[in-house]
Amino acid sequence: MGKDTKRKSQLKNLGIKKRTSSSYSEKQTDSSSEEEGDLMFQLPGDIDFTSKEVLDTLNELMSFCKQNSNTKCLSVLLYMSLRHFSVSYRDADKFLDAIGAFKAETCHTHSDRLLNYGVDRFATDLRGGKRGDSFWDSFPDIEHDARQFSIEACTRKNASFTVAEPAKFVDEKFFEVTGLTKNDSGFIRSTQSLRLDLKAWGITYTNNRSRPYFLGREKPEVVLHREQVINYFLSREQFYFHVSDGNDPKWLIPTVPEPVVLLCHDESTFRSNEISHKRWIAEGHEPFFVK
Known part of the structure; x- marks a missing residue:
């Protein structure tokens, strides 16, 4: 039998590549199908997006985004999205205020600048977002004490621990360390930021699976x-x-x-x-x- 021509050799190599590619594609498809199947079993149930728990989670997410992104952009994006879906100005303002974003009046001004002057003009004054070291970078000892305080408070048998407790603890420690005088009623580190800190420390707000024991009321x-x-x-x-x-x-x-x-x-x-x-x-x- 004669030697394969150059054309036949190319076709043979092409066939090998196709088979290899198709085999890999089949494996990828199978793997993808398995992942999709897993996701189908992991789909959550119905979520009540109007509940206070969801609102608190949004507030927490907004605090996280403000630390890593630009508050102005996030606020305007949310405001324009709400108004796009015919949410009233008053309801939009109430929602934005509840999650710690800019007020609707400020967002409307920035939206007007964005729509009439373009993104370049809108981006000339990007305020908000993280700049420089975080609070804990400057006060690592306070962070350590706050973490220990929170863990000890969570070990109480009654579920009385709230985020306001470490917020007050950090506030007192800060003014004790710096020697400054407190002039307002707010905390030096907000409760929204403390919620993120607690999760970073391994402290989560989860279901309490305990059951009450009603002494003297049994059958x-x-x-x-x-x-x-x-x-x-x-x-x-x-x-x-x-x-x-x-x-x-x-x-x-x-x-x-x-x-x-x-x-x-x-x-x-x-x-x-x-x-x-x-x-x-x-x-x-x-x-x-x-x-």
Whole structure:
């Protein structure tokens, strides 16, 4: 058989490339299909965009954007988008103020400049956005103390911790360190910024999965069952590792061949009071919950 011509060699190489490319494409398609399938299972349920929780999240997102972008551009973009969808001037102003953006009057002035004079004129005065070092870059010791304060506050058994607490703590520390005099009622670092700081420190606002224990309000059969469970454990005391009473407690070793280790909550977790559906939780420093 004669040698392949140059044309045949080119066609053969082309066929190899096509097969290789198609195989790679099939793998990519399969991978993409798997990712799309995963996303389909991860789609969230309905979101109530009118809730206060969503508004707080928008406020938090706006604070983050203001630290890394230009406040003026963000505010004008939001204002023009709201007005594009026929949102009234008053409602737009109320929304922008709620999330910490520019007022509607200021946004309208900048929108007029943008529409009538173009982007170049609009961009001549870009105020807002991050410039220079952040607050924590200048006061790292205050950040460390604020983080420890927040973690300790989150370990409280009751869900009473709020962002205002570290904001007040940072405010007091700042004026203590600098020796300045506080002249207004606001915080040196806003609660919106502190919410971002808390998340950066591993402290999140999440579901509180604890359950209340209503002492004295149980049904008679519930009380009877609890007494039976307690009496069962008390009658098998020799099976368990436990601590002796007195001022100098010591571990008491079980006297049976097959001892048992009990894992349980301490009595302080059983409390009779209301609980919050959500609370701030520091990762790795979770308090005891009633489960």
